Amino acid sequence: MIDATHDPQLRSWVESANAEGTDFPVQNLPYARFRRASGKAWRIGVAIGDRVLDLGQARDAVAWPGEVAALIGPLASGDLNTLMGQPIAARRALRAALSSALARGSDLQSALQRCLLPQAAVEYSLACHIGDYSDFYTGIHHARAVGKLFRPDNPLLPNYRWVPIAYHGRTSSIGVSGQRIRRPNGQTKGEGPTPDFGPCRRLDYELELGLLIGPGNALSEPIPIAEAEQHLFGVTLLNDWSARDIQAWEYQPLGPFLAKSFATTLSPWVVTMEALAPFRRPFARPAQDPAPMPYLDSDSNRASGMLDISLETSLVTDAMRRAGAAPVRLAASNSAEAAYWTPAQLVAHHTVNGCNLRPGDLLGSGTMSGPEAHQAGSLLELTDGGKRPIALPGGEQRTFLEDGDTVIMRGWCERAGFVRIGLGEVAGTVVPALRS
Ligand code: CA
Numbered sequence: 001m002i003d004a005t006h007d008p009q010l011r012s013w014v015e016s017a018n019a020e021g022t023d024f025p026v027q028n029l030p031y032a033r034f035r036r037a038s039g040k041a042w043r044i045g046v047a048i049g050d051r052v053l054d055l056g057q058a059r060d061a062v063a064w065p066g067e068v069a070a071l072i073g074p075l076a077s078g079d080l081n082t083l084m085g086q087p088i089a090a091r092r093a094l095r096a097a098l099s100s101a102l103a104r105g106s107d108l109q110s111a112l113q114r115c116l117l118p119q120a121a122v123e124y125s126l127a128c129h130i131g132d133y134s135d136f137y138t139g140i141h142h143a144r145a146v147g148k149l150f151r152p153d154n155p156l157l158p159n160y161r162w163v164p165i166a167y168h169g170r171t172s173s174i175g176v177s178g179q180r181i182r183r184p185n186g187q188t189k190g191e192g193p194t195p196d197f198g199p200c201r202r203l204d205y206e207l208e209l210g211l212l213i214g215p216g217n218a219l220s221e222p223i224p225i226a227e228a229e230q231h232l233f234g235v236t237l238l239n240d241w242s243a244r245d246i247q248a249w250e251y252q253p254l255g256p257f258l259a260k261s262f263a264t265t266l267s268p269w270v271v272t273m274e275a276l277a278p279f280r281r282p283f284a285r286p287a288q289d290p291a292p293m294p295y296l297d298s299d300s301n302r303a304s305g306m307l308d309i310s311l312e313t314s315l316v317t318d319a320m321r322r323a324g325a326a327p328v329r330l331a332a333s334n335s336a337e338a339a340y341w342t343p344a345q346l347v348a349h350h351t352v353n354g355c356n357l358r359p360g361d362l363l364g365s366g367t368m369s370g371p372e373a374h375q376a377g378s379l380l381e382l383t384d385g386g387k388r389p390i391a392l393p394g395g396e397q398r399t400f401l402e403d404g405d406t407v408i409m410r411g412w413c414e415r416a417g418f419v420r421i422g423l424g425e426v427a428g429t430v431v432p433a434l435r436s
Contacts (some may be wrong), residue, residue: 001092001274001277001279002013002278003029003092003096003275004096004099004117005029005095005099006027006028006094006277006278006418006419007027008417008418008419010026010027010070010099010104010140010419011026012025012026012048012049012102012104012105012115013102013103013104013105013109014026014048014049014051014412015108016049016050016051016285016294017051017102018047019049021414021421022049022050023047023184023268023269023421023422023423023424024047024048024049024050024241024421024422024424025193025419025421026048026099026102026103026418027050027099027127027157027275027419027421028047028271028274028275028421028422029046029047029048029090029095029098029099029102029272029277030046030047030269030270030423030424031045031046031075031079031080031127031234031269031270031272031309032043032045032047032052032124032127032267032270033045033080033084033124033125033126033127033128033268034052034122034123034124034125035122035123036117036121036122036123037113037123038123040091040348041056041077041078042077042078042104042125043055043056043075043076043077043078043101043359044056044075044078044079044080044083044167045117045122046102047119047269047424048079048094048099048102048116048117048145048213049096050111050119050120051116051117051118051119051131052117052118052122053098053112053115053116053121054115054117055072055075055076055118056076056077056078056396057114057115058072058112059072059073059075059076059114060076061110061111061112061114061115062101062112062223064097065097067090067093068069068091068093068094068097071083071093071094072087072089074095076301077235077312078272080127080128080360081128081359081360082359083128083215084212084214084215084233084359084360085214085215085359085375086214086380087230088214088217088230088274089134091233091272091274091316092274095274095275095336098139099271100115105408108225113336114208114239116138116383117160117420118336121252122174124177124180124268124269125176126174126175126176126266126268127212127236127266127268127270128359128360129185129210129360130171130174130212130360130361130362131171131360131361132171132358132361132362132364133168133169133170133174133264133363134166134167134168134169134170134241134350134361134362134363134364134367135166135167135169135208135260135342135363135366136164136165136166136363136366137164137166137344138158138164138166138338138340138341138346138366139338139339139340139366139368139377139422140160140265140338140339140340140365141338141363141370141371141374141375142329142338142366142368142369142378142381143147143155143156143160143165143367143375144156144364144431145338145369145373145376145381146378146380146381147381149327149380149384149385150248150430156181160199161288161290161340161342162293163349164296164341164346164349165366166346166350166363167255168360169261169264169364170260170264171362172197173232173261173262173263173264173347174263174264174265174266174280174362175263175265175266175428176265176266176267177267177268177424177425177426178219178251178425178427178428178429179263179265179428179429180264180355180428180429180431181241181262181263181265181428181429181430181431181432182263182372182431182432182434183199183200183203183377183403183430183431183432183433184199184200184228184241184243184258184262184433185197185198185219185412185433185434186200186250186258187202187250188200188201188246188248188249189245189248189249192263195249198433199432199433200244200245200246200433201245201369201400201413202243202244202245202380202386202399202400203240203241203242203243203400203401203430204241204242204243204244204245204378204379204380204400204401205239205240205312205313205378205379205401205409205428206240206241206242206355206366206367206370206377206378207239207331207333207367207368207377207378207409207414208237208238208239208240208333208364208365208366208367208368208377209236209237209238209307209309209364209365209368209411210235210236210237210238210266210278210362210363210365211232211235211343211346211362211363211365212232212234212235212270212360212361212362213231213232213233213238213271213347213357213358213359213362213371213420214230214231214232214233214273214359215230215231215406216231216356216358216359217231217351217356218276218356219355219356220352220354220356221351221354221356222295222348222353222354223343223347223348223351223357224295224348224351225295225296225297225298225301225345225347225348226298226299226300227265227343228301228302228343228344228345228347228348228435229273229343229347230243231290231292231347231357232273232343232344232347233272233273233359234270234271234272234275234276235270235271235275235307235309236266236267236269236270236271236423236426237266237267237311237411237421237423237424237425237426238264238265238266238267238362238364238365238426239264239265239266239363239407239426240259240260240264240367241260241262241263241264241265241428242256242259242378242380243258243259243262243395244259244380244386244400245258246258246259247259247260256358259398260295260376262408263428264428265426265428266362266427267392267409267411267423267424268424269423270425271298271421271423273357275421276309276413276421278413278415278417278418279307279308279309279410279413279415279418279434280304280305280308280416281304281306281307281308282302282303282304282305282306283301283302283304283305283306283337283342283345290293292345294372295348295349295352296341296345296348296349297343300340300344301344301345303397304308304414305334305341305342305343305344305345305402306333306335306342307335307339307342307343307414308335308336308362308413309334309335309336309411309412310332310333310334310411310412310413310414311332311333311334311338311368311377311409311411311412312329312331312332312333312409312410312411313327313329313330313331313332313405313407313409314328314329314391314406314407314408314409314410315330315392315398315405315407315408316328316329316405316406316408317325317398317402317404317405317406318402318403318404318405319394319396320392320393320394321404322407323394325393325394325416327357327406327408328392328393330379330382330390331370331374331375331376331377331382332375333369333370333375333376333377334366334368335368335411337370337371338367338368338369338370338375338377339361339365339366339368343363343365346363346365347363350363365385369381379399379401383390383398383399383400386399386400387399387416400432402430403431403432404429404430404431405429405430406429407427407428407430408425408426408427409426409427410422410423410424410425411423411424424428
């Protein structure tokens, strides 16, 4: 699915989109939902360099061809879900139109120039309405490291290599980058027979990708894996905030509940599957591992099922912020090395029992920890369960997150012969618990 929109020679008349290292060259064109100021109308925008193209204005500024105009209509009023429900051909037609409109030499430059705003000057919401959220556990290195903390002799449970493990998440507490995370109160295991109650003392993050669903499926009609990619719309960065002490006490036998449902943060920009087309890798398994069952296996999944996205997590503490210190990088990894299952396998598995997905539904990837200990996507792993503190610039230490800490996650894709694209960032700051 590589086409003219991926041409590495393509440049934009928006000069910041041609800068080395930008997340948003003309080859990317991700969507976000934004408004100019509090009280103004929400609309969908497209990132180009350090600007956002306001599709509310752009709809009226240009005589778009009929098919494209019909697709931009809902976007102009802030609705991304309608586009998400469209077939891939429609999405590709819109991408092609936006690409040529923003490319150097476009006749539309003078009309669209007035529809650009600085990204730094607008306010974002979640890009779409998320009806349902399921959080998978595809990070095998994460699963093994966390399993080892709880079950040293048996870190990976026997189902792990057969079933893409997941639980149903909570949508109401999903927020956009910049979210303030109120430290949760809850029950934790006590020293004696009675549990404690109070603020979480082991607050953590999890570095994940968020997969957003495009066209859905009817109830009781599974999506075959060969068609699964057509049901994926795009990817965001996802921070699955986790209260480890609450989780340890509550998680058996039904899995995490209040340890996860207090907050999940997404990046504002949705990078489309079309933009990610050049950044794929084969799905491969170690020879000793079982082959996936037929409903989780296809030629295209084997050839290019994996997303190849570089990821990193950084931290700024309150003291660092006051001292003007730059964020410190905690770890870096890559989604193709971290994940045991592909996005297509998650879609096929989620629907194999007949469960229906809808446009805008969110699938979390699970924590994207790399194979090495220093590539971990959570503090639980980086500090060996809180036993080995991390030293920070300025003399501070961390085992788990303190009030005032800001966690920043970034993602980007690079491949020879293509222009680098980025996912932007997701940031969130911990604020003190309510008095319990
Ligand atoms: Ca998770």
